[in-house]
Amino acid sequence: MRASPAPVVLEVSGLSECLDRLAANPHANRPLGTYRLQFHRDFRFEDARHLVPYLHQLGITHCYSSPILRARPGSRHGYDIEDHNQINPEIGTLEEFHAFVAELKSHDMGLVLDIVPNHMGVGHGSNPWWQDVLQNGRSSKYAGFFDIDWEPFKTELRDKVLLPLLGEPYGEALEQGLIRLEYREGRFFVTYYDKRLPVDPQTIPLIFKSLGDLRSRFNGDAAQSHELEEVLRSLRMLPPHNTVDPALVRQRQEQVAEVTRQLSELIERSPLVRQIVDEALRAMNGKPGDDRSFDPLHQLLEAQAYRLALWRVSAEEINYRRFFDINDLVGLRMENPEVFAATHKLIRQLLANGSVEGLRIDHPDGLFNPRQYLTRLQMLYAASQCCGPEPHPPLAENGIEVRVQETFGRHDWLGRAPLYVVGEKILEPGEELPQEWPLDGTSGYDFLNQVNGIFIDQRNARALTNVYRRFTGGALDADQLIYESKKQIMQTALASEVTVLTHMLDEISSTDRKARDFTRKALSDAIRETIACFPVYRTYIDERGEITDRDRAYIGEAIARAKRRNTASAWAVFDFLRDILLLGNGGADRWTEGYRKRLHVTLKFQQLSGPVMAKGLEDTVCYVYNRLISLNEVGGSPKQFGISVDDFHRANLRRAERWPFSLLATSSHDTKRSEDVRARIDVLSEMPKQWSSEVLHWRRLNRARKRPLADGRTVPDLNEEYLLYQTLVGSFPFDFSAEREDYTRRIRDYMFKAVHEAKVNLSWINPNQEYSDALQGFVERVLSLPLHGRHNQFLERLEKFASAIAFFGAMNSLAQVLLKITSPGVPDLYQGTELWDFSLVDPDNRRAVNFELRCKLLAELEASARSAPLPDLCEELARTYQDGRIKLWATSRALNFRREHASLFRTGSYMPLFASGEKQEHVCAFARSEGHEAALVAVPRLPYELSGGEQRSPTGEIWGNTELSAPQGASILRDVFTGKEFQASARGTVLCRELFAHFPLALLACR
DSSP states (O other): OOOOOOOOOOHHHHHHHHHHHHHTTTTTTOOOOEEEEEOOOTBOHHHHHHHHHHHHTTOOOOEEEOEEEESSTTOOOSEEEEEEEEEOOTTOOHHHHHHHHHHHHHHHHHEEEEEOSSEOOOTTSOHHHHHHHHHGGSSSSSTHHHHHOOOSSSSSGGEEEEEEEEOOOHHHHHHHOOOOOOOEEEEEEEEEETTTEEEOGGGGHHHHHHHHHHGGGTTOHHHHHOOOOOOOHHHTTTTTTTOHHHHHHHHHHHHHHHHHHHHHHHHHHHHHHHHHHHHHHHHHHHHBBBGGGGGHHHHHHHTSEEEEEEEHHHHHHOOEEEEETTEEEEEEESSSSSHHHHHHHHHHHHEEESSSSSESSOOGGSSSHHHHHHHHHHHHHHHHHHHHHSSSSBBBBTTTTHHHHHHHTTTTTTTTTEEEEEEEEOOOOOOOOOOOOOEEEEHHHHHHHHHTTTOOOOGGGGHHHHHHHHHHHOOOHHHHHHHHHHHHHHHTTTTTHHHHHHHHHHHHHHTTTTTTTOHHHHHHHHHHHHHOOOHHHHOOTTOOOOHHHHHHHHHHHOOOOOOOOHHSSTTTHHHHHHHHHTTTTOOTTTTTTHHHHHHHHHHHHHHHHHHHHHIIIIIGGGGOOOSGGGGOTTOTTTOOOTOHHHHHHHHHHHHHHHHHHHOOOOTTTSSSHHHHHHHHHGGGGGGHHHHHHHHHHHHHHHHHHHHOOOOOOOOOOOHHHHHHHHHHHHHOOHHHHHHHHHHHHHHHHHHHHHHHHHHHSOSSOOOHHHHHHHHHHHHHTTTOOEEEEEOOHHHHHHHHHHHHHHHHHHHHHHHHHHHHHHSSEEEEEEEEEOOOOOOOSSTGGSSSHHHHHHHHHHHHHHHHHHOHHHHHHHHHHHHHGGGGGGHHHHHHHHHHHHHHHHHHTTTTTTEEOOOOOOTGGGEEEEEETTTEEEEEEEEEOOOHTTTTTTTOOSHHHHHTTTEEOOOOOTOOEEETOOEEEEEEEEEEEEEHHTOOOOOOOOEEOOO
């Protein structure tokens, strides 16, 4: 059983020794295999605890948990955290969490936790920090926690937070009585449907003002009248919510709670005062039809630290940073050390007691300075291990002991940070993770696209492009789409962020005699064009002004591209922007006010370019450029048509050298489609002629099932129809008749989301019910069963075609599983994907998993392995591949072999192996070696072409004379799946027909 550390408070010498111990074993607690679990109210800690024995049996060493901190009630994902220092009560108590961890430790397993430093959820009204900001404005103790622009370009929003939560214009909502004032639980609130907003205490006297002379309402009770008037006078005397004077801010913070308590106590104990409050509320809430009756409520709302607005204005006027364009997720200023201290108290405790052994950082690109944050996180871990769960003064502003911070920076970590951390960093093809970041790698989307790429036949790129053009009747250019989509995002969803950046740049240009003639429009255009041309998500220039050559190159490339696209514009404005972003002219005036302004523009620019790329590429182009949709994935590029096996090996070698513990993902809660769906669609790249013939025939068969709209459009359009057909091929059930109703609903929901994300015929901002209904009707008609003796020829052809694709896709999936488990890095399984999983984008990929079935099947497989010859079992699994047991077998055998040979896969070298003979291009193979241990990994690729289109397993004689080099010095090789032993030839080779005699994968232990 794994023991938990017992931290103690140490002096400086003891602290240094403690840090030495942490550095002594850089591989301590690094996972060998993770399993992602999605917690929510229907899957709690207790459910996970019961799963631990199964996961251990599967070969997993670490559970990888979705966020577990208190989130918005009803959250299905946990990323809308409202309190960083409480366990989410919907998924269990702290005691139940500890019971789950204890079960993990009893199986020598650990926990990697997903945390969310970039933003907080605020939409439900139960985030105490955000509620305090809305009540107290700039004088709130949390005003500096959230990324709010208190001095926006629009002067009427100065010192206010724009809240775009209304479903109708403000005036209509007010005069229809939808915005109301209420008194509940001892406090006044503004309500709008289920939204509840606090009232600035200083403005409460305005509520009573609507009643006129209050003394006349007390019927001579001078004592109560005087008491109420005194409380209201105290409220009026509070410093205003927009004060930034430190003394006044402190005064307000000290007095607000006491004065509001006095008022609530008076209301609760005096029926007469409560009656007056009720009368005031009736007067404030007005009478629909009498517009003037709403003047008092309007006056009160105008005096608040927030301004209610129609939801549509958020794109252009919102003055707080969001997670992408989601209004209810407000950006945190994690660069503020006080924010780090306030949000990581519970995390420190969980690290200190060993409950959590690693962290996955959600959306680090949203942070002002990711490197700074990651460094603080490593210091927090060191403090938790050496000083205990609670901090011991003296403390730095970030809540970490000063002596830990000072000692940590001088310590030699031998190239490996002490805490296992991976970041959800999206790398564009060819982009490298910044090596200066103190973490272990990414959450695995880079590997996802690399491993998927080798199952795409690159030779057929032009042919598949021609099929796409022929079907849709047009020619789409991926680069142009990305460029246009990023500009569209900046003109709509993120327009406000561009406006803020333009205003900042305009201030700088106005003081520069060479740039003062640049108009605001020219500056705005330069920002938009440069971000639209940016080759990666963002750069990482820090608040010290340090710029890497890598970031200089990205900025230079973006400016050059922007100039080429804007030959009619004055290039001088682009040069001005480039100089700002590269902090030019820093020299003599470094750290002057002018330099700091340029640096701030640079830091905010790179914080904006990431969301624009994500919304433009991932959430737009990936639903528009549908040439081969298995390419349209997080961290991928629809324009890159697969990769070569050599490129796959090169990526593995780089990872082994630089990021040996980076996660390796193939499915996740964020992927556009599951690994098994992509594996099927990849097969289409091998058969462009057959696919062209089939899909064009489908178009003809379904032409009559389309519906024209009054505006002349036909639903779906051809691009959407092409997306639908690939989606059906990739996800079609093995038993359609049994799943037809549920499957039709899932496809209908998927297409609804896909066309909204594409933003071509409709969008989330501009919905069109008629178009949506016609699209969903089309899906239902093409998947409907025959009626009254009539045939659904399309469905009959789809079932036949999808059946063949399903077989070859399964071979791709199995190969992908083995490559993931044995490549350099840490294989990650998304919940349920150890069996076939044909999920699409969320929420489809967050459906309940039948773990009971998986536990039963794994137990049966292990029993069969003990009682039957392994070659026979493998052949039987291949014959019945549709039930998914073959994937479960491959997964569990490979994971357990990996766990049993931990050093081989943690630190073992990686050596590409190459085949020779007639089918050599259909093999991807490599060896892992460490000391006297070695393993050979070999999988088939491009199975459709390998078998000549026949549904034949890639085993036995199909390989002809193809042979594979064995690791140097290996003579006897034993297969993990079949138990068969092989002997290398005198030339050091093994025949593939022997290697794959009984099973379409090979994992050989060498000696």
